[in-house]
Amino acid sequence: MDMNAYLSMFIDESNDHLQSLNENLLRLESDPEDLSIVQIIFRSAHTLKGMSATMGFEDLAALTHEMENVLDLVRNNKIKMDSFIFDTLFKGLDALENMVQDVIGGGTGKLDVTTIVTALKSIVQGDYKTEGPEVAQEAAPANAEATEAVNDAAALLDEYQTSVLMQSIDSGLSVYHVVVHVSEGCILKAARAYMVFDFLERTGEIIKSHPSVQDIEQEKFERSFTVFMISSSSADDIRKGIMSVSEIETADVTQLNRDSLSHLGRRSNEAPAAAPAQETPVATEAPAATAAPATKTEAPKEDKPRPAAAAPVNRTIRVDIERLDALMNLFSELLIDRVRLEQLATEIRRADLTETVEHMARVSGDLQNIVLKLRMVPVESVFNRFPRMVRDIAKSLDKKIDLVITGAETELDRTVIDEIGDPLVHLLRNSCDHGIESIASRVAAGKSETGTVHLRAFHSGNNVFIEIEDDGNGINRERVKQIAIKNGVVTPEEAKRMTDNEINMLIFAPGFSTAEKISDLSGRGVGLDVVKSKITSLGGNVSVTSQEGKGSIFSIQLPLTLSIISAMLVKLGAEKYAIPLSSIVETGIIRKEQIRSVHKSFMMEFRGSVIPVISLSKILECTSWTENGEAETEIVVIRKGEKLVAILVDEFIGQSDIVLKTLGNYLTNIDAISGATILGDGQVALIIDPNALIK
Template identity: 45%
Template sequence: MDMGQYLEIFIEESKENLQNMNQSLLDLENNYGDKNILNDIFRVAHTLKGMSSTMGFSKVASLTHEMENVLQALRNNEISTSEKIIDLLFECLDILEEYITEISNIGDEGDIESDHLVKKLNNIMNADTELVNQENHSEEIAVSSNEVIIETEEFSRNIVEKAVQEGYSGYRIKVELNPNCMLKSARAFIVFNTIERDCEILKSSPSVEDIEDEKFDTSFELIILTKIDEGELKEELSSISEVESVIIEKIVLKEYNTLAEHSETETETKQDMDMEDNADEEEDKKQSKTKKPKVGKTVRVDIDRLDNLMNLVSELIIIKTRLEDIDDDGRKQNMNEAIEYLERITTSLHDAVMKVRMVPIERVFNRFPRMIRDLSKELGKEISLFMSGEETEVDRTVIDEIGDPLIHLIRNSIDHGIEDPQTRKRLGKPDAGTVKLIAYPDGNSVVIEVEDDGQGINIERVKAKALEKGIITKDQSDAMDEKEAIHLLFHAGFSTADKISDISGRGVGLDVVKTKIESLGGIVEVQTIKNKGSKFIIRLPLTLAIIQALLVNIGLEKYAIPLNSIKEIITIKTASIRKVQNQEVVLYRNHTLPILRMGKILNVDRKEPEKEDLIVVVVKKGDKTAGFIVDSLIGQQEIVIKSLGKFLSGIKVIAGATILGNGQVALIVDTNSLF
């Protein structure tokens, strides 16, 4: 059975399950005794084990199986929850995330090893129980006159014995499928799922891998441990479609030393077979690594939104038929009505498609509680994270790109902003610092705020560092106001850290954040008060696919300027333009407005001499404004953004292109890059 078709679903669901486990572990850390949280973590580990076993990812299955054992012991109060155990479970979570990343990249778990974690998990299990010498031993579960051998490498003897002591019963189940069954492995998977709801499967014959690959006839056998009644289990399994018969027999645990009938020849034969299997597995791994699976990006969509989309597409088909049927009589009036109707549908269709692309920003926010926990431990600081607006929806493209800038801003706040507990106590602040992560919609934009209650930005220190690095001169430093000084933080390679650490101080800082945000069509603003804290405000467009733009003529070319960056359109006299420090400016509404000649910046040939009256499009970026001189205005239009491709990706002034109704291409001006 080809499992490749299910790989995308497996990766998506695994990531979601791991995120749930991460959140539950964080909750458990604050409430050791909560059994509901332990049950949630156990369910996630159990689900991951089942999914990975089905897909053939043995490393994930093995690690989650060992995690299950520890979690089960915690649920049964055999061992008590501690910081050490939670740290270990977090380590397991990190390795599982690495496995899933490798699977999404190469279709295989890669060379990452988790044996050290399995050993640690086993040590926890054996810490409070009597250790049994298990080297070179195996166990036997006897059913009537038949004997089934369970190797100690697969199952720990003391776990089986403990399960029997606690009232579990062992059964051997033989399941016979209908000879005409079309999908034997799928039917077997349903049987496995049904059994695993209330039972623990110890062994299957043939192996799980062989069953998944349909390398069996019509029957298979399972060894299980359970507390439920034999009759109830048989009834559940018999009710599954295409299951011909179910035979359940109770088993008895015997000591290994009674197994006299196992000869050395059989052992040697088994070892030879194992070596062959291992060689085959290594060959399969080599082949799988050379072939990268195709894993697409997915978005989970509410079914109502898809229904709405389908209805609008149906309306488009109707209007298409109507346009085809318009005859010569009253053609113009009917055509105009049809075009107006079509315009309404396309607008609604645009809104519907945009909503389908939208996903809650919670998907990004969910990774930060764990990061805050790890950083606070590493730095010896107490940090409280407050999040709000997780339900705010953003374009999927923005979600994929915004994570790294937010990670850097939060790390920056914790390392540079929030003081150590002793300093905070001296300043009369609570021992625990607070980081706030807030998102909310604002018109056609989404605003994300990262705020801390730390020491704020030391303006004088920023200026001193800039002077030291030669970024500014002494005269520039003296003339700088607070906003201009803060802007120095976004200069490439600038850092105020005195020493290099894993968290900050490598000179790769806020310039990367600024570049990434501006590439998404957004802006970053900073507010700070000494000893009160800092706030970084990110403003992003709702969508990157379809935007409203102003089309203008510059020379012989048409250009589009995003409407959300335009403040107003004015007319000025050529004679009113002055030069200040080699920059053209004009006095407008008692403020100095920098003037940019777009024809020169874009290197466009002019079709006629400059007029006395100039059309100026005033654009804004945060609290800054500038005027772009254009030749004429075409009008406002909804445009679809198209990428320029990797060969033209380095052009700073151009953000992309769009195709106009007449087939011409208009370039989209990146206004942020011109400030």
């Protein structure tokens, strides 16, 4: 089989398991005695190892195997978790993530992990003394017992595999030796073998196959193959399941106990898969092997693989984002036709046509909601990586920091989700490094030793807000002003007139920093201009409020989706334009005499303040627009952060849901235009970028 066909699935699954390992290892660090968490970690590591070995990434599988050995001793109470073990396992996870990243980049997933492997082996052998001499004494019997058990079966089963099978028998699970013979006339042997393996994996857990899975998938076997597996199903059920696959001649399923395990392991090695006739005695000796069946005891639920019948139905599927984009584009075309049909129905005024179009509008409205929801992803997928990051930062800075996450189920468009990770990393690093004080400083200020960083997400209107709040130093505004003046960001006169919020926003100026020295975790300000640029490019904005000595809150506002937006359609001469509704404060009509000229700029009074007035036709150089002699004009007041601007337009057309289309590669960086849309009458309307107008 072509393993490249499964590469994307392997990458997705590996990332999921690595995330699970990180999360649960953090949980275990806060509660080291909870062995149920160790079981979860062990299962994730075991699955990752199996997937890596199947895909041929041996270094990945080998490192995971070493981590598994440590976890196995922990879950069996042979050793206790301590800081050395936690740090070593976290380093192992970092190495695994680097290997997977290498695979994503087209590499082979190879990495020099000698140091980590040595540390893991020292834990297994009890050579390190973090927890005292009893570690080595407790670990030794387990290793000795496993070594003794595999003396006869070493040629086929390695020490670890035999140990796993022995422990499964001790736990009351059933261990089976399965020999499958494919029909002599079978053409697609690999396909039949794949179907058998698929059934066995759903029924239990495969520990070893002979020949290897890779050889079997490449048809490098004659007519039979051997499998050692763990399951809670009966031998008859497994045999029936295998025989239900077409072109399978026989399936010999033998239940093993401690005595028969090594015996059958040796016999399997003596009777190679290439000679099915020699494998028959294995089945004939089954009664002798099972004459002393293993005593069954009720195993803990988390150790027990579920039988196929009890397996939960998978309710989710992975879909390539490009397919969702294609679906969105097709629906966009449908939306344009719907608006056109509604317009025609209004003109023709036939009852049956109107009724049909109204029904179509309702159905397409529901379809629109579903299509948009398909693209929505919980911010949890981004937030999940941060607890581990904050833990490492706190350790490197010798601080105590709690990260509290709320609203992780809040959903955002996939396009936005893919882009907000880096800005959030910058903000969290700044809160941990520059915001949260050292332990000594916090105690001196009458605060608890542990600083708290809140990461929260919530919906508000057509926007999603993400906030990062810390209970640290807050922003030293006097220092910010001094640095801003020194760097030429503002003049001393401008600085005197600035409000507290305006001073806070100075930290987003390019190159601005309050850090006294540059480090891996730079001071508040370094990189924050990048944060602002990225959030603005997504159609959002970022703001900060701070109270010196109490802490700071960074707030990011983002649009729910970037594909379909609500907009106000306006007219300039013969041309039509769309202004995103999320940026509009209000619309209105004013008398032209209310517009004043101040230092060659037009201004007007608006609700107790004076705001700039912009002629949209002049900015866009609208050729079809002519000055009319009317005493009144329509205005649209737009907002960006705290700034308001009034835009002069000719006529309001109305509110509409529009499909955002890019202008392509040839029309880039056009001032004040963010895209285009096709209206119901087939006309193209350009979409105004309010942020660019205010800027």
